[in-house]
Amino acid sequence: GKRPGESISRGHKNYELMLNLQLGIRHSVGRPAPATSLDLKAAAFDPKEKIWTRFPTEGSKYTPPHQCCEFKWKDYCPVVFRALRKLFKVDPADYMISICGNGALRELSSPGKSGSFFYLTEDDRYMIKTMKKSEVKVFIRMLFAYYNHVRNFENTLVIKYYGLHCVKLTGPIQRKVRFIIMGNLLRSEYTIHRRFDLKGSSLGRITDKSESEIDNTTILKDLDLNFIFKLQKSWFDEFCWQIDRDCEFLEQERTMDYSLLVGIHFKEIAANGEIVPCGSRSSSGNLETEATPPDMEEQNLDPKRSGAIKLGTNMPARVERTIRKPEAVFHLVGEQTGECYEVIIYFGIIDILQDYDITKRLEHAYKSIQYDPTSISAVDPKQYSKRFRDFIFKVVCEDT
Ligand code: ATP
Ligand code: CA
Ligand code: CA
Known part of the structure; x- marks a missing residue:
């Protein structure tokens, strides 16, 4: 079967953004954190629960040096997403390898009409979608209900979301790009015809x-x-x-x-x-x-x-x-x-x-x-x- 998408390598217009995303995920997921409990406190769902991290080019106490322009990284409700990944039985190390490993991400040629961009990890496990601000708002608003739903119904058909992040590009072009990381529903060892x-x-x-x-x-x-x-x-x-x-x-x-x-x-x-x-x-x-x-x-x-x-x-x-x-x-x-x-x-x-x-x-x-x-x-x-x-x-x- 034909593999969808175009691999994002050096020179691709979203190459830097992909590196930003990978640096950010490695930071969020790799960061030491207390043992994850599935019984979350209401405060974990507070929309103000977010962490901004600055990624200067030369590196900082918390972030490694990198080849991109300085950027900022935001994790929305990190405690909730940690719990979701645990609930969905995703091992943090495997998750990082899928998204930040050596394989490049592939950009799918805009499958939807909404203008969102889609990326697929090399191992086909995860799909990354850029989000509108309004969609992020909706998700944060329903996060508590979503968490309870996927926790109560093991066989839910509702898509699994693993993380919600924002990259803020500083430097000459200032813009925010919001991402959601979800499971690829059609990941299969068989060809999907x-x-x-x-x-x-x-x-x-x-x-x-x-x-x-x-x-x-x-x-x-x-x-x-x-x-x-x-x-x-x-x-x-x-x-x-x-x-x-x-x-x-x-x-x-x-x-x-x-x-x-x-x-x-x-x-x-x-x-x-x-x-x-x-x-x-x-x-x-x-x-x-x-x-x-x-x-x-x-x-x-x-x-x-x-x-x-x-x-x-x-x-x-x-x-x-x-x-x-x-x-x-x-x-x-x-x-x-x-x-x-x-x-x-x-x-x-x-x-x-x-x-x-x-x-x-x-x-x-x-x-x-x-x-x-x-x-x-x-x-x-x-x-x-x-x-x-x-x-x-x-x-x-x-x-x-
Ligand atoms: P629109 O709002 O115009 O419907 P959109 O930009 O919001 O589009 P989606 O509907 O989320 O995009 O996705 C577009 C297509 O991408 C889907 O029809 C599907 O083929 C593919 N896709 C999206 N999410 C997944 C997923 N989690 N797993 C596999 N394929 C997906
Ligand atoms: Ca759609
Ligand atoms: Ca849509």
């Missing part, structure tokens, strides 16, 4: 790529969806229950515009690169099946007992192809064709830090003049969550 970003709305929810340009890095959307997902009963029940808990949480926090990101690995790919439906083995000629790691072959499919398989990660499933009739091209769910494929799927809820602010309200207002208001992504958090769930429960079903 298709990725879908699903919201449950239709307006503009289609890729601008032509059929021949679509490949395994293309982010497909609701109107591109030509499958339904079929989960084995125990997983399906777990999935529905968890989607309900997660949506209740997002609704309570009054955020919207989030997506279910789904990555699909097709188990059987023909020599010509086409996917092969179940039961058509004989006619398809040469098959290229990626070897299944031995410890996964006899995996127990019961979510309560399995190891490497978790809700949303590495899940064996089937997908059924759907088609939209020409008169129903704006329908989110097409008609089932009976053509099924064995897959391994990955999914989770991403981009949860947008609140229904004045810009989203205005977007809703002016698009409503021209379009069906229910087709617009920007709706209030309650409607958003309802529409999202209704849609998700239509495209994910029990495999019978």
Whole structure:
């Protein structure tokens, strides 16, 4: 498979920023700290809980010398993020190696419309996203609830966040760049052949790529969806229950515009690169099946007992192809064709830090003049969550 993104090496316009980020993370994570308790005091969530560190070029008592212009580094609620990393079982040394090790970060060519930049660590474990000030505010506001949610629900599909930081560039250009560090949901030992970003709305929810340009890095959307997902009963029940808990949480926090990101690995790919439906083995000629790691072959499919398989990660499933009739091209769910494929799927809820602010309200207002208001992504958090769930429960079903 093709690796997404462009490696940031010397000369890249964000090379210095990447070095700043790496110096900052090494400082934040490597700094000696008292043993981390998961029972946090309310004060840890105080928005004023942040630490600014100055990184002069020549180094200081606390910071090493470096080759960049002087900059400042801010850690938001460091005690909470330490606890989150512990809760998510991230070893501090491994975390530092992933982000600050020898491998460069890769910059993804702006996958979203928001103008954020995305970086992927060399080992594919972490994604770093630049944040708007408003998103940072939303996150700090909901941090206490987020912490409790991920602590209470081990199988939550809500994206895991590991750190929130700010680099302030001093020198000739003064600007602040805010970063969030999150898990890469589609990290996989298998090639991800298709990725879908699903919201449950239709307006503009289609890729601008032509059929021949679509490949395994293309982010497909609701109107591109030509499958339904079929989960084995125990997983399906777990999935529905968890989607309900997660949506209740997002609704309570009054955020919207989030997506279910789904990555699909097709188990059987023909020599010509086409996917092969179940039961058509004989006619398809040469098959290229990626070897299944031995410890996964006899995996127990019961979510309560399995190891490497978790809700949303590495899940064996089937997908059924759907088609939209020409008169129903704006329908989110097409008609089932009976053509099924064995897959391994990955999914989770991403981009949860947008609140229904004045810009989203205005977007809703002016698009409503021209379009069906229910087709617009920007709706209030309650409607958003309802529409999202209704849609998700239509495209994910029990495999019978
Ligand atoms: P917009 O607000 O226009 O939807 P954005 O700039 O806020 O976009 P996101 O929605 O966060 O961006 O992400 C854009 C794309 O990047 C997603 O559709 C997904 O393909 C990929 N992506 C984002 N976060 C993750 C993640 N944690 N793991 C894997 N892929 C991700
Ligand atoms: Ca998004
Ligand atoms: Ca967004």
